[in-house]
Each structure stands twice: as structure tokens, then as C-alpha cells.
Amino acid sequence: MMHEALDPGRSLLIGGRWESADETMPVVDPWSGETLGAVACANVIHVERAVAAATRGAEAMRALSTGARARILHAAAAALEANAERFAFAITAETGKPVRTATREVARAVNTLRLSGEEATRLAGETIAFDSFPGGETRSGHYVQEPVGVIAAITPFNDPLNLVCHKLGPAFAAGNAVILKPAEQAPLVAVMLARLLLAAGLPEEALSLLTGRGSDFGDALTSHADVAMVSFTGGARVGEAICRSAGIKRLSMELGGNGPVIVMDDADIERAARASAAGAFGAAGQNCIGVQRIYVHEKIHDRFAQALVAATATLRVGDPRDAATDVGPMIGAAEAERIIAWTLEAVAGGASLLSGGERAGTLVRPTLLSNVAADARVACHEAFGPVASLFRFADLDEAIDAANRADYAIHAAIFTESLRHARHAARRLRAAGVMVNDSTDYRLDAMPFGGAGRGNMGREGVRFAARDMSQTKVICFHDA
DSSP: OOOTTOOTTOOEEETTEEEOOSOEEEEEOTTTOOEEEEEEOOOHHHHHHHHHHHHHHHHHHHHSOHHHHHHHHHHHHHHHHHTHHHHHHHHHHHHOOOHHHHHHHHHHHHHHHHHHHHHHTTOOOEEEOGGGSTTOTTEEEEEEEEEOSEEEEEOOSSSTTHHHHHHHHHHHHTTOEEEEEOOSSOOHHHHHHHHHHHHTTOOGGGEEEOOSOHHHHHHHHHTOTTOOEEEEESOHHHHHHHHHHHOSSEEEEEOOOOEEEEEOTTSOHHHHHHHHHHHHHGGGGOOTTSEEEEEEETTTHHHHHHHHHHHHHTSOBSOTTSTTOSBOOOSOHHHHHHHHHHHHHHHHTTOEEEEOOOEETTEEOOEEEESOOTTSHHHHSOOOSSEEEEEEESSHHHHHHHHTTSSOOSEEEEEOSOHHHHHHHHHHOOSSEEEESSOTTOOOTTSOBOOOSTTOBSOBSHHHHHHHTEEEEEEEEEOO
């Protein structure tokens, strides 16, 4: 069935017009296997035209007042809120995310756009005390924030609406134009959002949308001399390729994580177990801040493991369109097969399977492991699937050292009733965010968000991204 928002293959937005291409690719529902529609496969010629249009669009955005930018973003937020059910259904159809979770994603995206509208009028400079140093007594002035120009935004499949809004909202608030390349597996929601933004009054050439395979045109886009910045969320391998191709330009990258949780012996065991289960298995574990490694104090390890298995057993697994479903399918069969392979590899290395470890097509039952070798792939790489591993520890610093071993870190968490333990962990954990008595999975769209490990650059979170997507200009008056 053709997706209701998409004409056959006309998914390229260039210069305010929707276009097709010589080649198309299908978009498939990971739960049913149904083909939802076909999107056009962009090529390097489309990139050249999109950059030319975006260059003109950047001038149009620069000319808009901050109030006009804010009104567009607020209008888009209101329209998205009015169409929340339609967008949630589309997210579920192309990603397999349970509709209850998809509905929360739409609400977050509305908030992201509203925050962006507010930030448009807050992105301001300040006066400079030129007379603070000898020779500046006759000078006065200030600095302002100006847009960087054309931004290439590349987004993943796991939050196909809100992560796009985290690129577009701050970019437009700061007065930039954007060329958006959505995930190959889940581009349809981005098409819907682009139409909504144009209807809200966004200048036609301020947004270009290029669907298709990144291998066909990604290098041409990220290396283009007229692209001032690349904002990318995705895997480390692609991030490294972008760094090699981009050359001298701004880069903002979020390259994944391996979320550690520490459960102290004074923690509320039931609370920690429920939060860890939800954080590990929401969105089928396809979440860069999901719970992956759980370090449990030896005094409570067995009781916590029992509580975690029980909390996991309460999660309903199955059809993502069912409002009662907690865990739906993974994005594709290959990813589901990979998670099972990593699980079996860990078990062969001495790990114990506490629950799950089973696959039916794209559906992987929530999987818990214990006694996992530290060098097992399921422990030392980002799993990005519904699997979590338990480890024992005797000393808090021992747990922190183990938590810090992963190359990539976004959030870490600790469950404890001790303020001293919480503060100590917050200081020593090498992560961009430390959640106390909460899962690593918690994120507020207004807070700074990004990585603390190797290869992560820049910050998302509307206020922080808008500043990354702008640059200062100093204006100095010599009055003598």
C-alpha cells in the first residue's frame, strides 16, 4: 500500500518543488513486510541543484526577522500537534516503533519545534567593554549571532521525526538553510514534515530534501564547498567517512553510546529494575542512550537480577500498532540476526542467558545476560538492540572504571539513596549526562545532548545546537 503522504517516487524537494528520479527504492514496514511506498534515489546532480537552491534559501532566511522565523516554527509546531495521530501512525509504519512510543515522539517533536521558535528570538549577542583595555576608551560596540549558511543534516531511523526536528528547528531559528538527508529505512515522516514546514511559511528554498542511498551522493553533499556545516547523527563508521570527505567546515556529530547503569546496594531495587528494563528495551533497544550495561553491587546482585527479569517479563512484545505493545520489531531482519549472533557469541564465551535470546523475523525478545566477558561485542560495542548485560561489583570506583571503558558515551546513570555516592559518580563518570535514580534513556529536548567519548563533536538540544549553527560578528564603533 502506498504511504498516504507520498506520491510515487516524488520525494526529492529542491527549490520548493517535489521531484522524482530515474531510480527509486522501496520503504518497507519492518513488522508486516508490506511496502509502504517508494522514494526517489538522489544522485550527485541533485546535490548540485539542492546546494544551489539552499544557497539562495540561506539568503532568504538571513533576511527574515527573528520574529518571522519564530512564527514559522510555532506554526509548524501547531500543525504537527494537530496532525499528531497521523504522524504517529507513519512513524510506527516505517520503523516498527510501538504506537504508544511513537505518539510520545510526536509530542517531543512538537516541543522541539516550539523550543526552536522561542530560541529564534533569544539568539542574541551582547555589548563589549572595549574601554576595559588601554586604547579602547573611544570605542564601543557589541556582537551579534549570524547564521553559518547552508547546513547538511543527516538523520537516523530510530527517531525519524524528533531527530529531524532537532536538526531543522535550531538551524531555522538561527537563520540557516538546510539540505536534509533522512535515513534510508525511514524517510517518509521527513517528507511529511517538510510539507508541513513549507505550509507553515518557510521560504521555499530554505529546505531541500534528498532521499535515497547515502552511498550514491553522501560524499558529494558533505564535501561540497558551499555547505558550511554538517550535522550528523548515526554510527561511527559513517561519521569517520564524513570527517574524511567534509574538509574544512563545521561538524556536529553524535556517534552512538553504550549506556552504563550503576545500581548501588542502597538503591530502591524495584524502581531501578523497572527503569532499567524500560530503558533497555524501549524502541526495541534501538536507542543511542538506551541501557546496555548494568553494574550491580554484589550485595544485591541476585535480588536485582530477579527483579529485572520480572520487570522484563511484564513487557508486551509484538504488533507495534497495538496500543498495549511495549516492544516492537527491529528495523530489519539483518539487525535482528546480528543481535542474536552477538548473544550466542556471549553465551559461548561463558555468559548466562537470563531471558530472551529468541528471534522471529524482525522481532527479538528482550534479552538479558549475566557473566558476560568484558571483551564480548555485546558489552564493548553499541548493541543498538534489545539486549542488556549484568555485571557484579564490590566497590563504586570499580564500577565507574568499568562503565568508563566504552569508547562512546552519551549518558550514564546511577541508582542510590546516597548523595555522596551520586556526587562522586557524577564527577567521575565520563559521559555527557549523568542520570541519578533514572535510566540513561531519559532526555529532555531542552538540555544539551551529545557524546563525551571518542569522535563525538558538538551538542544538540535546541539552545545549544542553535549556537553551534550560528557564528558571532563583532561590530565596533571608533568614536574619536
